[in-house]
Amino acid sequence: MKKEIVSGRKFIKPSFAYLIEKKRDGGEFTDEEIRFIVDSVYDEEMPDFQLAALIMAIYFQGMSAQETATLAEEVMLSGDVVDLSKIAKPKIDKYSTGGVGDKTSIVLAPLAAACGVVSPSLKGLEEDFVISDFDKLSAIKGFNSKLSLKEIVKQLDDIGCVICAQNEQITPVDTRLYEMRKKTSTIPSIPLITGSVLSKKLAEGAEGLVVDVKWGNGSYIKDLEQAKQLARSIIRVSRSMNRRCVALVTDMNQPLGDCVGTALEIQEAIQLLKGQGPEDLKELVLKLGMEIVRLAGVAGSTLSAKQTVQKVLKNGKAFEVFKQMIKAQGGDTACIDNPDLFPKAKNIRKLPAPKRGYVHTINAGMIARGVQILASNKKGGYDPAVGISEIRKVGTQVKQGEPLMMIHYNDEALLEPALEYLRSAYRLAPKRPATPQLVVERVA
Amino acid sequence: MKKEIVSGRKFIKPSFAYLIEKKRDGGEFTDEEIRFIVDSVYDEEMPDFQLAALIMAIYFQGMSAQETATLAEEVMLSGDVVDLSKIAKPKIDKYSTGGVGDKTSIVLAPLAAACGVVSPSLKGLEEDFVISDFDKLSAIKGFNSKLSLKEIVKQLDDIGCVICAQNEQITPVDTRLYEMRKKTSTIPSIPLITGSVLSKKLAEGAEGLVVDVKWGNGSYIKDLEQAKQLARSIIRVSRSMNRRCVALVTDMNQPLGDCVGTALEIQEAIQLLKGQGPEDLKELVLKLGMEIVRLAGVAGSTLSAKQTVQKVLKNGKAFEVFKQMIKAQGGDTACIDNPDLFPKAKNIRKLPAPKRGYVHTINAGMIARGVQILASNKKGGYDPAVGISEIRKVGTQVKQGEPLMMIHYNDEALLEPALEYLRSAYRLAPKRPATPQLVVERVA
Secondary structure: OOOOOOOOOOOOOOOHHHHHHHHHOOOOOOHHHHHHHHHHHHOOOOOHHHHHHHHHHHHHHOOOHHHHHHHHHHHHOOOOOOOOOOOOOOEEEEEEOOOOOOOHHHHHHHHHHHOOOEEEEEEOOOOOOOOOHHHHHOOOOOOOOOOOHHHHHHHHHHOOEEEEEOOOOOOHHHHHHHHHHHHOOOOOOHHHHHHHHHHHHHHOOOOEEEEEEEEOOOOOOOOHHHHHHHHHHHHHHHHHOOOEEEEEEEEOOOOOOOOEOHHHHHHHHHHHHOOOOOHHHHHHHHHHHHHHHHHHOOOOOHHHHHHHHHHHHHOOHHHHHHHHHHHHOOOOOHHHHOHHHOOOOOEEEEEEOOOOEEEEEEOHHHHHHHHHHHHEOOOOOEOOOOEEEOOOOOOOEEOOOOEEEEEEEOOHHHHHHHHHHHHHHEEEEOOOOOOOOOEEEEEO | OOOOOOOOOOOOOOOHHHHHHHHHOOOOOOHHHHHHHHHHHHOOOOOHHHHHHHHHHHHHHOOOHHHHHHHHHHHHOOOOOOOOOOOOOOEEEEEEOOOOOOOHHHHHHHHHHHOOOEEEEEEOOOOOOOOOHHHHHOOOOOOOOOOOHHHHHHHHHHOOEEEEEOOOOOOHHHHHHHHHHHHOOOOOOHHHHHHHHHHHHHHOOOOEEEEEEEEOOOOOOOOHHHHHHHHHHHHHHHHHOOOEEEEEEEEOOOOOOOOEOHHHHHHHHHHHHOOOOOHHHHHHHHHHHHHHHHHHOOOOOHHHHHHHHHHHHHOOHHHHHHHHHHHHOOOOOHHHHOHHHOOOOOEEEEEEOOOOEEEEEEOHHHHHHHHHHHHEOOOOOEOOOOEEEOOOOOOOEEOOOOEEEEEEEOOHHHHHHHHHHHHHOEEEEOOOOOOOOOEEEEEO
16 A cells, blocks of 8 residues: 555554554554554555454454544555546445345345435445345346446446446455454454445445344344444444444344345345335335435435335336346346246245244244255355245244245255255244334434 | 374364354363364464464453363373473472563572472573573573483483473474464463463473462563462462462562673572572572472471471582583583673663652563663674663662662663663652562462
8 A cells, every 4th residue: 555644743663463462452543553554454564363363352342433434444545446426416325234035235226226326336245144146146147246447437327326246456455354354253343344334335436325234143243232333333433434324223033025045036126126025125125215315315304215215116217227237237137027037946845834833933044054055056156046935924823834935946965954954943933923123223 | 283082972173263253252162172273273274363363362251271271281292291200209390470580490490409309490482571591591601401302301310400491392382372472462361371381381291380470560460460360270270180289479560689681690590599699589489499399298398398498508409409400501610600700791880869769669671671772782692791780679768879770781872772761660759668578479
């Protein structure tokens, strides 16, 4: 990183061991120290093992809003920053911590664009068990998720949205930090998640950000309190970076929508873009969409935000922009109009309820693992045709033998290991459970 | 490590990320998991950065006595274990966490041998600021601190004591862990210190261990409570390993004795071996010596332990064994009888008291740094002649201009930077401070 530290006094480079010790003992890094750390990661001057120790110390001791903001800023500057200044429209992005069956990102990018809000959705690294948006979009023949920065800017200018892989030129330090965190079990560090999200999203040229922080057995954040803390951390830090931001804390204790799986989820996303689909996803799309248009200044009140979002879903504009985006990224749009063209699994069978009762809990993480097994093929690839559909959600009453879900599979050998997870994911109880609240908290 | 895990059930190798996560969340490792970790460090299968993250997680979450005992046992077995079973005498070692001006180890090895207790003093890696026993003994011409395991056993059989560098064949995993801890600021982890000490000392063939845990500004353990915890941890873990162990927690808030420096300290050690020397060191040598002979079973009561130790100091036997040891390790004993033959600095000057008053505190860490600067030469070596002597200890009354210490130096250019530390180490006050207690606690 060729940056000179401009400061009245001279900054004397500290040793890495000193920096680790400082954080180990709960100290707060100065802006210069954060800058030095990011530079040293970028230049590969900090050995991996010292970086690992530093990250673990941060995991235990945390970072202040000021430290995290400086981290986000410096990591953002470690690579290219997409220049969208020539596009006059507001640029608002959406970020989710990731959940099972979540198709909202695929829906919200074209929806926002249809409302006149530019949405640069560059997807980074995800938790292992989540099917990424690319995996889902790869069910569409020809779809290209690898765009150059120039292509990204052009498409945003033309259509207003893009869903593509994070470019290597963007926040390279975040990529290194994330890889290290994954291998050292330090993913759930609130300041590090905050820094990572903000650095990436701001590097993509977003002026504001709507964040969906998921908590529950289908999220890597298992604890509601921790999810709230993360939401507040992102808001606090984005504020000290002078960026607009809203965060919703949402329930991820059962899969979102009726299906999990690549081609299946894309079809559900298409339904949502037409204003159809399962209630929980419709609610989430509406609420997140409203936040986007309000943050963008496209709608001033809650009511007008609702009307704006509902309008582009009803009049087909959101769906139209989606098709344009797919086409612009080389995808074959035939399947969008005719879902029969999507890859289909050879076999479909039900998972029968072992007894009568109400669906009391569903472990979304286990569902994800089950689907992952179904989709794994020997070549290490991902089978887009398989998955589960018609998921009976929490609170549904079932008779013994009635389906809890339909399982779409190709490889008989994978069925039994997958079933182990899918079966264990369900708990039935004689009493109807309380209806879970989808949006638990809004932080702004 | 070619060891088979013998167990009723099969041990499935966990991923390193899983082990890090388990400790991160405060979990307790099974014996098999500890064994797997030690094996993986030995085989260099665990990447450095995962080891670093694991160690930092241990720093924050600690380890149980059972975990620590298994760690010590496994690390001990990672290399050769010295077989002293053919030597009929009791084998008791002494270990100190390290302090400024501490000469007791050099005194206690021959003292123990003179009392009929075999003392295998293999010195490992030390904190940077402490002058190691080898550095001190290197002031004796020809002294060889690198012995083979065979030579060590022979010398222990012949003379009863040895002071030499830790052999590379002994606890290689500890060496790797220590190096990693040093670079990742995780030295002060109580279970890791405990595991390190016990693994090394037991690998040297010691049956029992007397530990001197130092606390204060001249120790890496700054906090008394932490020192007590370490003492208790060592005792608890050694007990669960069925080894005899006693620990003293001692004050290290000012240098021990009257001098700091290589040749100067050896001369003070020789005085102590003759039953002379400064009071604080005489007290510490006596108390630690008494613990050694009691632990060895050579003396049954406190009184007889005291008599045993005092006898070998008075009748010259401890001194005689010291000379034998130096001779056996190739050292020129002429200087031992005639201290004028020790290397001497060209210049000696006083550090004058800036005002009248009582010596209120002395920062021993700063004293050590000052001496380190005096002793550093351009070749990266250590000048044995330099150091400080006639240190005025806490509680001494001084007039303005009276010496706080005498500084022995060779290089004028190093004097001023050294003086900065030496001067700042002293705080004078108008009132006499309370006399510090040398031995704060005894844990057995």
